Amino acid sequence: MxxxxxxxxxxxxxxxxxxxxxxxxxxxxxSIPVFFFAFMGLVSPSPDALKSMLPILAILAPFxxxxxxxxxxxxxxxxxxxxxxxxxxxxxxxxxxxxxxxxxxxxxxxxxxxxxxxxxxxxxxxxxxxxxxxxxxxxxxxxxxxxxxxxxxxxxxxxxxxxxxxxxxxxxxxxxxxxxxxxxxxxxxxxxxxxxxxxxxxxxxxxxxxxxxxxxxxxxxxxxxxLQTKQQALEEKEQQRLAEAEAVAEAEKEQSDSDNGDEPIEISLHKKDENEKNKE
Structure with missing residues (x-):
């Protein structure tokens, strides 16, 4: 309800x-041991009681x-x-x-x-x-x-x-x-x-x-x-920059392939040579 x-x-x-x-x-x-000795030091009439308890508190606190x-x-x-x-x-x-x-x-x-x-x-x-x-x-x-x-x-x-x-x-x-x-x-x-x-x-x-x-x-x-949001934004910007760089590199490569007419012939001859070797 x-x-x-x-x-x-x-x-x-x-x-x-x-x-x-x-x-x-x-x-x-x-945490009873720590609070017990701290309480005893605070309520003690002796002004140095809490100081005397500090070594005990330091030993007990981590455990x-x-x-x-x-x-x-x-x-x-x-x-x-x-x-x-x-x-x-x-x-x-x-x-x-x-x-x-x-x-x-x-x-x-x-x-x-x-x-x-x-x-x-x-x-x-x-x-x-x-x-x-x-x-x-x-x-x-x-x-x-x-x-x-x-x-x-x-x-x-x-x-x-x-x-x-x-x-x-x-x-x-x-x-x-x-x-x-x-x-x-x-x-x-x-x-x-x-x-x-x-x-x-x-x-x-x-x-x-x-x-x-x-x-x-x-x-x-x-x-x-x-901090995570800022880091994620930086990673997205870096990925976008890398993607743009790859796109530019790919475009330059395609332009280079289209300008070079001998490259497809080399590939064809290479394949042909391999076929001739296989026949022998």
Whole structure:
């Protein structure tokens, strides 16, 4: 039975609330170790508790948080590409299994990059004023890597590539599309800020991750579709140019054949010679 009007709108809204909340809960459940230690660090009265938890979080994230996030992006991809009624549990856990290895390797890569950036940032921050400027440069690197992380998950669930190609393309897309990258960063930052400051527990548990994943893949798919359209237009122009060049070459060849009257005689004599040899 299909509802229309106000009831139809309310039904669709409730359906999307259910979808987003289910996927967000699955994401949290599959990432329990990471969120548990992060929560313990945040609620601890010690000011250095969260810092002491960072090494544990860095070790656990590639094996729990990254595979769960890739599965959440895979479901978001289905929604964005028009498959809204996919089975949520089946799609999530199948994608979790299929993308586990690539997401784990990618997680290790990004964790190492973040550690290197953090070490260099705090090192240069303690130096003199001339070297302290380099700390700002590492902040810029952090922003690029964070945006690349969203593109990494979108590419992994959308395209068949090897892990190093995914990592390379995620960084190239981030740098090559600065406007889209800035929009992606600002919008996800706003979502994160609202979820952490307004109704923080409710939104974090039920909506934060799934909304960010859906928006991130929508933004990526929009840019990717435009890139495909441009590439297809260039290929069509190239094919048209080659076809015109072949047509010109064929016309020149026909003109050359018509001007040269000896060429058909050579072909005839050649065939005749072959027949005479066969008779002998």
């Amino acid at each position: 299909e509802f229309r009007g106000v009831m139809g709108g309310l039904y669709r809204i409730s359906e999307w609330i259910m979808r987003l909340s289910v996927i967000n809960l699955l994401w949290l459940i599959c 729990t948080l990254f595979p769960a996030t890739s599965a959440m992006f895979a479901v978001a991809r289905k929604w964005v590409t028009g498959e809204e009624d996919v089975p949520l549990l089946k799609t999530f856990f199948r994608s979790y299994k299929e993308n586990y290895l690539q997401s784990m390797v990618g997680g290790i890569f990004f964790v190492i990059i973040f550690v290197v950036i953090a070490v260099n940032y705090f090192f240069y921050l303690k130096q003199g004023s001339s070297l302290r400027v380099l700390a700002i440069l590492f902040i810029a690197f952090t922003v690029i890597i964070i945006i690349s992380l969203f593109n990494f998950f979108s590419i992994m669930v959308h395209l068949h590539m090897k892990i190093f190609q995914i990592l390379k393309n995620s960084i190239l897309i981030t740098i090559g599309n600065p406007i889209n990258s800035i929009v992606l960063l600002i919008c996800n930052g706003v979502i994160l800020y609202i979820c952490l400051t307004k109704f923080n527990f409710f939104l974090v548990v039920f909506f934060m991750g799934s909304i960010m994943a859906t928006f991130s893949f929508w933004q990526f798919n929009r840019s990717f579709t435009k």
